[in-house]
Amino acid sequence: MNTSTEATRTAPHSDDFQIEALSPVMGASIRGLDVSIPLSEKIVERLKQLLLDYKVLCFREQHLSLDAQLAFTRCWGTPLEHTMADQLAGVRNHVQIATNVGPDGKPNGKNPVATAMRWHTDRSWRPDPALATLLYGVETPRTGGETRFCNTSKAYEALSPAMKLLIDGLRVVHSVAYSRRAAGGPEATKYELHIGQPTPHPLVRRHPETGEKAIFLGSHAWMIEGMSEEDSRTIIDELMAFTTQDAFVYQHPWRRHDLVIWDNRCTLHAATPYDTAREVRITHRTVVQGEPTLQSEQA
Ligand SMILES: [Fe+2]
Numbered sequence: 001m002n003t004s005t006e007a008t009r010t011a012p013h014s015d016d017f018q019i020e021a022l023s024p025v026m027g028a029s030i031r032g033l034d035v036s037i038p039l040s041e042k043i044v045e046r047l048k049q050l051l052l053d054y055k056v057l058c059f060r061e062q063h064l065s066l067d068a069q070l071a072f073t074r075c076w077g078t079p080l081e082h083t084m085a086d087q088l089a090g091v092r093n094h095v096q097i098a099t100n101v102g103p104d105g106k107p108n109g110k111n112p113v114a115t116a117m118r119w120h121t122d123r124s125w126r127p128d129p130a131l132a133t134l135l136y137g138v139e140t141p142r143t144g145g146e147t148r149f150c151n152t153s154k155a156y157e158a159l160s161p162a163m164k165l166l167i168d169g170l171r172v173v174h175s176v177a178y179s180r181r182a183a184g185g186p187e188a189t190k191y192e193l194h195i196g197q198p199t200p201h202p203l204v205r206r207h208p209e210t211g212e213k214a215i216f217l218g219s220h221a222w223m224i225e226g227m228s229e230e231d232s233r234t235i236i237d238e239l240m241a242f243t244t245q246d247a248f249v250y251q252h253p254w255r256r257h258d259l260v261i262w263d264n265r266c267t268l269h270a271a272t273p274y275d276t277a278r279e280v281r282i283t284h285r286t287v288v289q290g291e292p293t294l295q296s297e298q299a
Contacts, residue, residue: 015043019050023250026151026267027056035059035259036068044075051076051132052210055267056149056250059259064136066095066284069259073286076132076261080123080287096285100276109277114183116271119150119244120218121264122287125176125196130264131290138282140254144274145281147252152214153266155243156204159215167215170203172236174220183219200225201293203239207265208291214266215243216293244268264290 017033028050033043051057064072070093073079082096102108122130135147156164175198176188188196203224205216217240224232251272252260262269274281 015040015046021054022056022058022252025154025248025250026054026149027058027250027252028054029058029060031060033059035062035072036064038071039075048076051261051263055151055153056252056260056262058252059261060255060257062136062257062259064259064284066093069095069134069136069284069286072259073134073288076134076288078289080130080289082285082287094286096287097282098285099280099282101280101282107277107280111273111276112271112281113186115180115186115219117273118179118183118219119148119240119268119270120179120220121216121268123264123290124174124201124216124218125179125192125199125220127199127294128292129201129290130287132261132263132288133269134259134261134286134288136284137254137256137258137260138284139280140256140258141274141279141281144272144279145254146272147254147260148270148272149250149252149262150244150268150270151248151250151266152216152243152268153207153212155245155248156213156215158247159242164204167203167235167239171200171225172203172217172221172232173198173200173223173225174218175199175222176220178222179220198222205265205293210266212266215239216265217243218268 018031020029020031021027022029030050039047047057070079073094079094081094098112100107100110122133176192176196178198180186180188201216203216204213206213217236221236222232223229224235227235
């Protein structure tokens with residue numbers, strides 16, 4: 001072991017990093033904190049509170065190896081394995097790598113998977129959807145390729161009392177087979193179908209840490225329990241249109257070496273297009289295990 005390197009890697013962090021709101025809707029940027037170095041418990045607790053407060057955090061100017069990203073991910077919980085490896089560039093150490101660079105080193109014109117471009121919350125097709133997702137912009141396009149985030153707590157708060165009354169207590173079945181079909185592909189992988197049988201969630205989800213209520217839908221939301229597919233679709237589409245209106249959306253314009261983390265329990269997100277034939281986009285993604293939604297409702 002190289003002790004001098006070790007000494008540098010465990011150097012104590014200053015906790016006077018700068019926090020700046022990214023928009024009135026949600027989101028904050030953090031400067032002056034190198035997350036590739038092990039963080040003290042005090043700083044991790046502070047970051048966790050900031051994520052609860054802002055829902056989306058962007059750590060600027062990070063230089064992260066795959067292992068460093070995985071280590072930082074562990075500060076938030078248990079990293080999840082990835083399920084779409086065969087449709088992306090690959091997975092190493094629980095870090096999913098997405099790139100549009102071809103074998104010749106040039107942009108290959110391939111678009112992000114269609115399902116990522118629809119509003120969704122990660123792994124809502126599982127009984128225990130993702131708590132958080134971390135996306136590191138190794139290379140980012142000069143224009144386009146923003147990630148849109150929607151504050152679903154704010155959207156819930158803005159609903160009419162009559163609508164709140166109508167939807168409180170409803171359960172929605174989420175299905176990965178449905179969402180991939182509806183997006184026009186790619187089909188759900190065999191592994192996803194194996195671990196992702198259609199699963200119910202409360203339509204109005206109470207955040208297990210803040211207690212705030214939020215609309216829990218997105219592209220995996222398939223049918224409302226006890227309703228026909230047609231009636232379900234009418235209500236889900238109406239609520240999705242309401243939830244994703246500009247008043248509740250923050251669109252993140254990526255800078256190279258941004259590391260963005262979002263709370264999947266009270267946000268939706270969607271990728272946006274960019275010129276995939278000319279611009280390069282390489283991202284590293286990790287996902288943090290969440291808890292069962294129905295269990296937390298009953299708690
Ligand atoms: Fe996603």
